[in-house]
Amino acid sequence: MENRRSFVKKSIIGVAGIGLSASVLSPYLSAQSKKKLGVALVGLGYYSTDLLAPALQMTDNCYLAGIVTGAPAKAEKWQKKYDIPDKNIYNYQNFDTIANNPDIDVVYVVLPTSMHAEYTIRAANAGKHVWCEKPMAVTASDCQKMIDACEKNKVKLSIGYRMQHEPNTRKIINYRKKNIFGSINLIQASAGYYDGRTDHWKFEKEMGGGAMYDMGVYPLNATRYVAGEEPISVMAQHFTNRPEIFDEVDETTLFQLEFPSGAVANCATSFGMSMNDLHVTCKNGWYKLNPFQAYSGIKGSASNGDILNASIPNQQALQMDNDAKAIFNDKAVLVPGEEGLKDIRVVEAIYKSAKEGNSVQI
Template identity: 60%
Template sequence: MEHRRTFIKKSGLFLAAGFLPFPNFLGFSKKDKLGVALVGLGGYSTHQLAPALQETEYCELRGIVTGSPEKIPQWQEKYGIPDANVYNYENIHQIANNNDIDVIYIVLPNSMHAEYTIKAANAGKHVWCEKPMAMNAEECRQMIEACEKNRVKLAIGYRLQHEKNNRIMMKWAETTPYGPIQEVKAAAGFYSNNPGWRAVEKMGGGAMYDMGVYPLNTSRYTVGREPIAVSAKSSTSRPDVFGEVDETMDFTLEFPEGVVANCRTSFGEGMNNLEVTCSDGSYYLQPFQTYSGVKGGTSDGKILEPFGKNQQAVQMDDDALSILNNKPMMVPGEEGLKDIIVLEKIYESAAKNGQKLKI
């Protein structure tokens, strides 16, 4: 039991928003909000994060950083962003002089995460970075070091660790209400005909980097321990589209005491399920990682109803409260690093035709 508690505490998962002090008792008004600048105005910023920021209680969209000048007028008109809060990738360092911006949210292709997280930290701003954290463990460590050096906080955008039913999975990893966990099955994927940069190796493309971190991260917090070995096989059924990267990755994580997580991710098929088999019962989430409607049930008939709140808004408010209350981030850089260490071993095993590798 103690090793589970240690995992959860080290991962920062015990800092649920419900346990954070209410801000009004800490000397600042509910009117005070953190100014957020989105870096990269692609689909996720456009359709998820910017709308979610309108639903947050402790954040406000105040700035944008983009390499596409044609997008600027629309964003300014829609969200009231002044000229002084508009930047490009060359002058992002000038945000250091802008007191309107407290947080820089990195929403760029995976290969750019480390570079712009470090630039944001060097500008003296707190950093939220989308998953996966970076291309490799060394980049992750550089990001963590830059934020520590500049005394700013770093959070990784694992929205599911803020979502109610996935947090129940974390709790049950510790309390084991259905007996010790024996096996986890986790799968996340969708069919893509137009993957864009996600099919380009040098930009951090591939199903494992994009969707695979969901079953990987979820397996870790669902078991409540760190994996000790991994084996994996990658495949591509459409080499004309995914000639450079993995279209599908199957991987098995081995945990202490014989616990196994069998995982699959793909750009070639839709899947979205988490199943947990224990000694005295079982439970599941299906879907477990959609933007809304996460739901599930248990072998004894309990129903896990959807949360009903915007996941990205909850995530950003949780992270804002961690900054405002000077508390550790719920999903800090160290959590992203742990996934990338395993992810590198997954690719190494796939390159060796599924050879089991110790982590």
């Protein structure tokens, strides 16, 4: 990600351009006249540089058409590497003029969490479809504003939960849909890693940092797509072994969810330890994935003898191709904004529970 302090400064600028009118052409008519959709990446940090840009070289339905960055040196490097035209390179001051660029069909927001709402709304007001990285936003209120802006401008909004596109994950979702193992009793899910850095935007509350926002939405989202229902209550606890670093946000969060069916979930997330597993116990058996949210190598097994080891060339490429197909065909995206909103409602309840020390109804 780009320097966090420059982000705070630049984010003040953006609202002035929010009222800019969208392109005269319908985003659907514009997209349907093309063989591939042009994608502009907003924010050229690690995820864009090491994962999304390479994945866009592997996609069938979309391609890297433009970039948005506040760093001229990055812009020059990317332009040379990916042969991006001058007119498709934007900064945070002139971003709203992207409305006038027919090369750009989709804006992919890959910024610190606190900036997701602003740039999603600005992109929607520019008449562009929006893909936004997870977590969707810091608050449920911001999530709703993002959804409303996209609906108002008649553009699609998809949240970057790539695991919901991944084939092994799709199979365990179908276990529940087809009632293969009977009713679900217990879901155990965890996602975390040891972050040895001492100065990063993910450690700052103002930027939307914290383990629960960054990694915790993986087990949270997993419990929801496994259960196929929304949790009704949560009990949560925060822990830290490095208070000198994690003085604003959570280093480790444990949370327990209760679902209407009676199923329960025990979940954990952390910046202080590595964890990456999903285990579902049902009335008539079990299934698991380990790892369940890595960039590759998702694998698992089930009590009926199923081996879950389907592989794909690239998760991000599949996600973006699927979302591009939805735009081409004017169909519902697999992971719409409402999915991100549901997670953030629970995240807010998790923080409230940890602060108050009691169970919170959702």
